[in-house]
Amino acid sequence: MIITFGSINVDFVYEVEDMPQPGQTLLAKGFRTESGGKGANQALAAARDGAEVVMVGAVGNDGLAEIGLQNLTSATDISRVSRVSEPTGSASIHIDAKGRNMIVVAACANLVASSDAVEENLLQRANVVLLQMENDIVEVEKLIRRVSATKAMSILNLAPAYSLAEEVLSLCSLVVVNEDEAEALSGWLGCGSSAAALSVRLGTGVLRTLGGDGAEACVEGKDIRVAALPIDVKDTTAAGDCFVGVLASALDRGLSLEAAMQRASVAAGIACSRPGSQSSIPSAADTDGHPGLAVTLA
Numbered sequence: 001m002i003i004t005f006g007s008i009n010v011d012f013v014y015e016v017e018d019m020p021q022p023g024q025t026l027l028a029k030g031f032r033t034e035s036g037g038k039g040a041n042q043a044l045a046a047a048r049d050g051a052e053v054v055m056v057g058a059v060g061n062d063g064l065a066e067i068g069l070q071n072l073t074s075a076t077d078i079s080r081v082s083r084v085s086e087p088t089g090s091a092s093i094h095i096d097a098k099g100r101n102m103i104v105v106a107a108c109a110n111l112v113a114s115s116d117a118v119e120e121n122l123l124q125r126a127n128v129v130l131l132q133m134e135n136d137i138v139e140v141e142k143l144i145r146r147v148s149a150t151k152a153m154s155i156l157n158l159a160p161a162y163s164l165a166e167e168v169l170s171l172c173s174l175v176v177v178n179e180d181e182a183e184a185l186s187g188w189l190g191c192g193s194s195a196a197a198l199s200v201r202l203g204t205g206v207l208r209t210l211g212g213d214g215a216e217a218c219v220e221g222k223d224i225r226v227a228a229l230p231i232d233v234k235d236t237t238a239a240g241d242c243f244v245g246v247l248a249s250a251l252d253r254g255l256s257l258e259a260a261m262q263r264a265s266v267a268a269g270i271a272c273s274r275p276g277s278q279s280s281i282p283s284a285a286d287t288d289g290h291p292g293l294a295v296t297l298a
């Protein structure tokens with residue numbers, strides 16, 4: 001079982017030809033609202049991959065909450081998602097004609113989500129606890145410390161990249177970063193930005209996703225590299241979340257890190273080949289049936 005302590009947002013998605021510049025007003029070519037938030041996206045990716053997922057977080061007492069929760073309600077256990085007086089979190093997402101994205105997040109209710117909602121009995125049953133950085137950092141740190149005293153694996157997606165105490169990062173089983181986050185982390189730690197350099201510095205496992213170049217990890221001195229799925233990119237929004245969620249699901253059911261990365265790479269590639277964020281996340285059957293599963297090992 002996977003516990004995800006994370007953000008639940010509503011995404012307002014604007015399709016534009018080019019990204020807006022400061023002072024400029026653009027007319028969007030298309031618009032949609034979608035359920036989002038790194039926590040919710042990753043929880044959904046894990047659930048669609050077949051995992052039992054308990055979602056822990058907070059939404060507001062407002063109309064946006066139902067949109068934020070609509071996909072999670074049937075796929076995960078949301079009984080520990082609290083209703084608070086702050087508005088539901090939201091994000092404004094611009095996607096340009098090349099499929100690149102630019103995102104601003106208003107965390108709101110996510111910042112008052114309490115990790116105390118993860119009761120001790122539940123934590124003892126978990127194989128994996130998945131965290132990101134869109135909640136109050138104090139709550140994220142508290143939960144990482146609690147997980148380190150259990151048999152569960154903690155996976156921290158350091159996104160967005162904010163500085164966490166080095167000692168807390170070292171308590172994580174696996175720290176997952178993209179290339180920008182790896183750069184930021186390497187600056188704080190004063191070391192290289194490869195998975196290997198970060199792993200040696202932190203004394204824990206580090207996985208770095210590399211967009212169209214796949215992903216690399218280093219755990220206890222062992223380097224692993226997987227290729228990305230060769231696909232025509234439609235929309236990379238939530239590709240990273242899809243990768244992390246499916247990785248967690250694969251590790252939860254006992255796959256090796258290498259096999260889990262291979263599966264995550266295929267699932268994230270499928271997500272990139274489809275428009276949308278949560279709507280682009282594949283099912284276990286989509287991933288199982290994809291020919292790329294056999295060829296993503298670099």
Ligand SMILES: Nc1ncnc2c1ncn2[C@@H]1O[C@H](COP(=O)(O)OP(=O)(O)OP(=O)(O)O)[C@@H](O)[C@H]1O
Pocket residue numbers: 178179209210211212213214215227228229230231233236237238239240241243264265266268269272
């Ligand atoms: N162009 C691509 N082709 C195939 N797979 C891709 C591509 N871009 C991303 N992916 C898949 O998604 C994973 C995560 O991508 P990336 O490293 O860009 O993370 P990210 O910056 O967190 O993503 P995003 O913010 O767009 O969700 C990659 O490791 C890869 O498996």
